[in-house]
Amino acid sequence: MNTSVDLLVNIISATPTAIAVVDLEMKYIAVSQQWIDDYNLKGQKIIGISHYDLFPEIGDEWKAIHADCLKGKAQKNSQDKFVRMNGEVQWLSWDIRPWKDDSGTICGMVMYSEDITKRVVDELRLKRNLDLFNETNEAARIGSWEYDIITGSMFWSSMVKHIYEVEEDFVPDLQTIREFFKDDLNRDLSDSLIAEAINDGKSFDIDLEIITAKGDPLWIRIRGNPHFKDGSCIRISGTIQDIQELKIRSIQLKDSEEKYKSILENSLNAHFLIQPDGYILEANKAALDMFGYTIDEMRALGRTGIMDTDDPNLAAYVKKREQTGSANAELTGIRKNGERFPHEISSVSFVDSNGVQRTSVSMVDITERKKAEENLRLSEAEFRAAFEYSALxxxxxxxxxxxxxxxxxxxxxxxxxxxxxxxxxxxxxxxxxxxxxxxxxxxxxxxxxxxxxxxxxxxxxxxxxxxxxxxxxxxxxxxxxxxxxxxxxxxxITEQKNIESALREERELLRTLIDNIPTGIFIKDLESRKLLVNKAECEFMGAKQPSEILGKDDFELFPLDFARIAIAEDQEVFKSGKSIVNREKIVTWIDGSTRCLLSSKIPLYDNGKITGLLGITYDITKIKEAESALFESEQKYRRIFENIQDVFYQTDQAGIVTEISPSIEKHSGYARDEVIGKPVTDFYFNIEDREQLVETIKANRIVTDFEVRLKTKAGEKKYSSVNAQLIIRNGEVIGTEGSMRDVTERKLQQDSLKSLNHDLNTLNDQKNKLLSVIAHDLRNPIAGCVGLLEVVFMDIDNTSKDELIEYMQMMQKGVLNAHELLEDLLEWARIQFHSVDFIPSKIDDLASDVRHTIKKLAPLAEAKNITLNQEIKEGVSIMADKHMLASIIRNLVTNAIKFTNKEGTVLISAKRKGDGYLFSVTDDGIGIPPDDMGKLFSDDTGFTSYGTLGEKGTGMGLGLCRNFVERHGGKIWVESIQGKGSTFYFNIPDQEKLL
Structure with missing residues (x-):
């Protein structure tokens, strides 16, 4: 009996796995060295000590399991968590069984365990990596696929199934996948790419259109890379990405270009493309119709043949275009029939892609355009009011x-x-x-x-x-x-009825479970016959009873190849006396399967002589398979991560980059290792963008299409669209993650469109003001004159001479008002549409010019017995635009007459001051109310007031004065005391020094 116990102790002690044997009182009888190592029991007394004394952390749950085992119930667990007294966590695979004596009485318990902490920790790390990869792919809507050519099987990741809108249990194959393509063209193209990949080893990257399982059209980007072994393609793997939004934008851009080309060709406006020498390269249909020529006739004539070269505005227009590259003006064209017609022309000079100078010219018939624009404005205003501000x-x-x-x-x-x-x-x-x-x-x-x-x-x-x-x-x-x-x-029509919380089903996690079974133990004699086997060895060999194995050698129990290896190992141990520990070998098993075994063989001695050996066999096939699968999985997902186009990143809570995809180099010029470990603020062009992004993501936990400005390695600015979200673990924020897409080109296009819209709105506002005055203020005095004429003609025979004179004076007043308004209106329009050219010239006798100007206003002054005086030295000269200066003085003197009572005085003066002249127009009239002082020089044509005899102004005169004064580089202002009069000042700098 003692010999048997000693033998058991030796066997257990030599076992390379953690095994312990206890009696009914849970006291240790035998333990393996591995048991001691796994539980840090080295140096402690173990044999005869209670299991519960060695492990006081064992609770009632474990004690209940032990009690059941001692009653005959064997139990095991492939993965269990065990917390030691010091707080250290161990993950164990364990198996406990009762052991019996020869009479079948339970004498104690055999405990087997394996420390699988490292494997579990590795699996958790892999799970975290897979979560990161899946979250990254979900943000970019990228999934992976693989086609095994040998087996004909197809693999789709969960994201690919999500893109195709199929269930998670959907099993794809080549024929089913073909049916998803929108049409035969897409199917044929896909078939040819697969064939080229298999036959020629060509990778592919293509955009195709599919119809998802739910019937939705969708554009996808498919990438594929063939994999060869021994010269033959064995599989194709790649990615599938949802590019619906990007494709739609691309199609819209193309449609926009086609639409622009169509609009230009079908435009009612004339468009030309002209060389610097005046040769006409292109002209649209509207241009040919406008002038009545064919394109060949127009080319023969050139630019000068269709334009009135005597038009006074032509030279200034050409000069401005030469100076600034663009110009616009009102010019006169000549049709084929000799008819001259006014039009508005605008042109831009540019250099084409070949470096050749070109000029783009657009012409518009002003009258028709005005009518069309007014109708369009009214229609658009009505529609916008009804549409944009509706409560519906x-x-x-x-x-x-x-x-x-x-x-x-x-x-x-x-x-x-x-x-x-x-x-x-x-x-x-x-x-x-x-x-x-x-x-x-x-x-x-x-x-x-x-x-x-x-x-x-x-x-x-x-x-x-x-x-x-x-x-x-x-x-x-x-x-x-x-x-x-x-x-x-x-x-x-209803309040919120219910809130549906859309829960995302948790993705199935990739798990590799390695089944652990108790170690097989056996004893052989010197002729390699089995003398002793345990239950685990029987299970390993597929035997129901030990009697089926005992007394037999390996040639009788195993395949021939394995038997030869096993017998050779036995002889090696018998001859050398040295143990074979944890030797791996791959064998073909009885059922034809391939197994990987880990075995140890230890010589047994009796009186110093080897009498046999102790053998331990451990099947590690599934562990090896799991390691291989894990390696392939990591490689596959790493390849996908390294080939994505958008930039995906992670940062910690302090804003330090912890991970970023290799595509960052294409995006910014930085290599991946130049970014990881650096604060994200190093890469922002404007740090305010980073601050706004942080505030937004703190408030919402996620941001979508958030536009930021980043800088490249070369210091250039790039616009990026960012999708980002918080990384939360165990309820705490540990960082952020997201993706970035380069939208620089799209941003530049948007800015250009905004600029064009601003210019168009400015032109519309100016046109609306002009039409408002024409429609209202100019019509009223003319309508009054027409009405007076009708009264005279209806009863002319009974109208006395005095009455007729009175009517004529009233009509004269109306006509003068209309004439004044028309003059101001024309001046204002020319300024607003940039058709007034600033042409300063030397005025040799300023006093003479001023007298000439105010002489035209004498009838207005005489009607109110107002005296017009001037204080300007004779022979004084000045460099100024003669026409503009006369217009300024005429408007200021007209206003002074209007707001001066009968018998009043108006004084015009000009004095040398600094590098120019200070002009003033002073009256002793009614003055200006303080509340109206700020409205006088506005471009708004709506403000006006009535003179001392009810005269009504145009509301534009002082605005014109300000514009003309500013064109000279001067300023205009007014001083007034209500009831005593006003003085308008303006200065004209010496233009010779400004030129």
Missing amino acids: GMSLMDINGKWIRVNESFCRILGYTNRELMSRTLKEISHPDDRDMDLPLMEEVLKGIKKSYQIEKRFLHKSGAVVWVHQATSVVHDIDYKPSHWTVQIQD
Whole structure:
């Protein structure tokens, strides 16, 4: 009996796994060295000590398991958490079984365990890495795929299945995948790329269009790389990315270019492309129609042949274009029939892609354009007032269901911004159960069965809530009565009924479970016959009873190849007396499978002689398979991460970059190792962008399409669109992660469009002011004269001479007012449309010129017995624009006469001051109220007041004066005392020194 116990102790002690044997009182009988190492028991007395004394941390749960085992119930667990007294966590795989004596009585318990802490920690680390990879791919909507050519099997990642809108249990194959493509062209192209990859080893990267499982059209980007072994392609792997939004923008840009070209060719305005020497390269149809020439005739004539070269504005127009590269003016053209016609011309000089100077010229018939612009303005104003400020949600949608325009109420009801809503369709924002409600009704409207329809339906709010609305939909036809677009109006008719929280199903995690079984133990004699085996060895060999094994050698139990290896190892131990410890070997098993075994063989001695050996066999096949699979998985996901186009990054809580994709080098010029470990603030062009991004992500935890300005390694500025979110672990924020996309080109296009819109709005405002004055102020005095003439002619026979003189004086007053208004209006219009050229020249006798100017105003002054005086030295000369100076003095003197009582005085003076002259016009009239002082020199044509005899001004004269004075580099101002008079001052610097 003692010999058996000693033998058991030796066997257990030599076992390379953690095994312990205890009696019914849980006291140790035998333990392996591995048990001592795993539980840090080295140097402690173990045999005869209670298991619970060695491990006081063992609780009632474990004690209950031990009690059940001592009653005959064996138990095991492949992965269990064990917390030591010092707080250290161990992960164990364990197996406990009762052991019995020869009579079958339970005498104690055999405990087997394996410390699997490292493997569990590695699996958790892998899980975290996979979570990061999947989150990154989800942000970019990129998934992976692989086609095994040998087995014909196809693998899709979860993201690919999400993109194709299939269930997670969907099993793809080549034939099924072909059916997803939109048409045969896409299918044939895909087939040819797969064939070239297999046959020629060509990688591919292509954009294709599919129809998802839910019937939605979608553009995807497919990448594929072939993998070869022994000269043959064994598999193709790659990525699939959702590029729907990017593709739509690309198509819209192309459509915009085509639309621009079509608009130019079909424009009612004339457009030319001209060489510097005046040779006409191109002219659109409107240009040919405008002049009545063919393109060949027009080229033969050149620019000078179709323009009136005597037009006084032509020289200044050409000079300005030569100086600034662009110019506009009102010029005169000559048609083929000799007719001269006014037009507005604008041109821009540029250098084409070949470095050749060109000039782009546009001509517009002013009269027709004015009429068209006014009608358009009124129509647009009415539409905008009805559309934008309606309390109802209003929208325009094209025939194919794409939004053209939505108002603020529409966005507010559904919770989207205008931009977000424009990227969605009516179907996408409708509740899934109501998405098909509109289709039959729209069909009836298009067929003319009904003009419109109204329904109550559900939309999905941006938050996910259901919004009930009353929807009214009608179709708008073009001039040919073809359906042009839809009008969709919605009214919110309910409060939020319920809030649906869309829960994302947690992705299935990749887990590799390694099954651990108790170690097989056996004893052999010198002829390699089995003398002793345990239950684990029987299970390993597929035997039900030990009797099926005992007394047999390896040739009788194992395949021939394995038996030869095993017998050779036995002889090695018998001859050398040295142990074989943890030797790995790969064998073909009885069932034809390949196994990887870890075995140890230890010589047994009796009186100093080797009598046999102790063998330990451990099947590590599944562990090896798991290690191989783990390696391949890490390699596969690493390849995908390194080949993504957008830049994906992670930072810690302090803003230090902890991870970034290799695509950062293409994006900014920085290598990946130049960015990792650096603060993100080092890469911002404007640090304010970083601060705003941080504030936004703190408030919302996530940001989408947040525009920032970054700097490249070369110091250049780039615009990037950032999608980012907080990284939260165990309820704490540990950093941020997200993706960046270069939007520099798109930003530059948007800025250019804003500039063009600003110029157009400025021109519209100027045109509106001009038309307002023409329509109102100019019409009134003329209408009054017409009315007086009608009165005279109706009763001319009974009208006395005095009455006739009175009528004539009234008409004269009206005509003079109209003439004054027209003069001011023309001056103002020429300034606003940049057609007044500033041409300073020397005025030899300033006093003479001023007398000539105010002489024209004598009738106005004589009508009120007002004396006009001037204090200007004779022979004084000045460099100035003669026409503008006369206009300034004429307007100021006219105003002084208007606001001076009868018998008053107006004084005009000019005195040398510094490098120029200070002019003043002083009256002793009624003065100016303080509240009106700030309105005098405005360009707004609406402000005016009545003179002492009811004279009404144009409201533009002082604005013109300010513009003309500023063109000379001077200033104008006024001093006035109400009831005593006013003095208007302006200075004209010496233009010779300014030129």
